[in-house]
Amino acid sequence: MCKMTALFKHMDIRCSCGDHHIKSCEDVMETLKNQFLPCRGCLADDLKKFRPLNQQVDLKNVDYQWKLCKCGRRHLDSVMAHVLKIMMEEGQRKNNSTLRHAGTPLITPGYPLKSPPYLGKDSLVLLTDEIDHKSALRIYKEVPEVRGVLKGDLKETVGVTDSESSPHTYQLLKGCDLRCDVLETPSGPICIYKNQGQIHIEFPKPSNPKITVLHETMDQYSNPSVLDCTCGPGTLGISALKSGARKVVFNDIWYPAAWITSVNLGVNGFPVEFSQKKQGLIGEGDNFQVYCADLRDLKPFLDEKYDIGVIDPFPGVDFTEFSQIMGEICHEVIIIG
Numbered sequence: 001m002c003k004m005t006a007l008f009k010h011m012d013i014r015c016s017c018g019d020h021h022i023k024s025c026e027d028v029m030e031t032l033k034n035q036f037l038p039c040r041g042c043l044a045d046d047l048k049k050f051r052p053l054n055q056q057v058d059l060k061n062v063d064y065q066w067k068l069c070k071c072g073r074r075h076l077d078s079v080m081a082h083v084l085k086i087m088m089e090e091g092q093r094k095n096n097s098t099l100r101h102a103g104t105p106l107i108t109p110g111y112p113l114k115s116p117p118y119l120g121k122d123s124l125v126l127l128t129d130e131i132d133h134k135s136a137l138r139i140y141k142e143v144p145e146v147r148g149v150l151k152g153d154l155k156e157t158v159g160v161t162d163s164e165s166s167p168h169t170y171q172l173l174k175g176c177d178l179r180c181d182v183l184e185t186p187s188g189p190i191c192i193y194k195n196q197g198q199i200h201i202e203f204p205k206p207s208n209p210k211i212t213v214l215h216e217t218m219d220q221y222s223n224p225s226v227l228d229c230t231c232g233p234g235t236l237g238i239s240a241l242k243s244g245a246r247k248v249v250f251n252d253i254w255y256p257a258a259w260i261t262s263v264n265l266g267v268n269g270f271p272v273e274f275s276q277k278k279q280g281l282i283g284e285g286d287n288f289q290v291y292c293a294d295l296r297d298l299k300p301f302l303d304e305k306y307d308i309g310v311i312d313p314f315p316g317v318d319f320t321e322f323s324q325i326m327g328e329i330c331h332e333v334i335i336i337g
């Protein structure tokens with residue numbers, strides 16, 4: 001039986017684009033080893049980020065073969081130069097634009113890199129604030145490394161900040177916005193998928209302070225139960241399960257977060273069953289449940305008091321009420337963020 005089918009209890013879990021972009025963490029780690037490192041033939045790039053691209057390159061030479069190595073990869077800057085050339089041709093950027101004007105490259109799988117990556121096909125989601133549909137379509141069709149094009153402002157938080165706020169999403173103009181981040185935990189790496197138009201961006205760091213704080217607290221218990229009440233894509237609760245938490249309850253008010261948390265559980269080796277509901281209990285497994293609810297409404301769903309309650313609000317959110325509610329459901333509450 002296929003590994004993924006077993007992890008998702010015989011459901012065919014696919015990326016929302018219909019493709020098979022969701023892989024098990026084991027498979028992601030296997031391909032990650034040398035994925036972004038140059039081979040002997042890869043061409044280094046000497047483009048200056050603050051100098052207009054048209055002063056450094058003859059733009060008519062820039063196409064999908066420009067600076068392409070036989071191994072099928074190109075330096076990140078070469079890819080972004082190709083993106084920028086299309087934007088300039090389409091009148092979306094001034095002729096004297098520099099690489100910085102092309103947008104934010106979101107690499108997948110994302111993990112802390114010591115040097116700029118060499119990218120293969122389908123390995124980059126482009127986030128950019130000013131772009132029209134036609135340019136997005138051209139970039140998607142002509143730049144093989146680009147998996148999807150998102151329109152949005154990096155400074156704006158994606159998702160919902162609390163129950164009163166209306167959701168903010170980036171607009172997916174073309175392709176697929178699913179990426180995977182690889183995060184180190186005390187019990188090994190975990191893979192956290194995110195539809196980047198719907199889930200906030202957190203760039204992976206060599207050490208993750210949120211995971212460290214949670215594990216320092218967990219170390220004071222033996223196999224604690226954990227309530228990750230603002231779970232986002234599930235990073236903290238999944239890290240807790242991997243390190244031997246007896247039970248974890250995940251919850252998020254935002255359905256795309258609760259859904260991708262359930263997917264991420266399967267991806268990381270915790271078989272999950274989906275409930276087909278979009279509110280309340282979304283998915284469950286042997287020792288975890290995933291809810292989609294305002295944390296103010298969570299208490300009736302819970303059957304016990306949890307050892308550790310984790311609150312990870314977006315910056316600027318007043319979490320006084322969150323702490324008070326969690327204090328009633330958990331022995332100890334930690335506030336992260």
Ligand SMILES: C[S@@+](CC[C@H](N)C(=O)[O-])C[C@H]1O[C@@H](n2cnc3c(N)ncnc32)[C@H](O)[C@@H]1O
Binds near residue numbers: 251253294
């Ligand atoms: C900073 S993110 C959590 C990130 C997550 N801990 C991680 O490490 O990936 C904050 C989350 O709180 C959720 N949230 C906001 N208000 C909430 C509420 N009233 N009840 C439950 N979740 C809420 C948001 O949807 C968002 O996913």
Ligand SMILES: [Zn+2]
Binds near residue numbers: 016017019021177178
């Ligand atoms: Zn996809």
Ligand SMILES: [Zn+2]
Binds near residue numbers: 039069
């Ligand atoms: Zn190469």
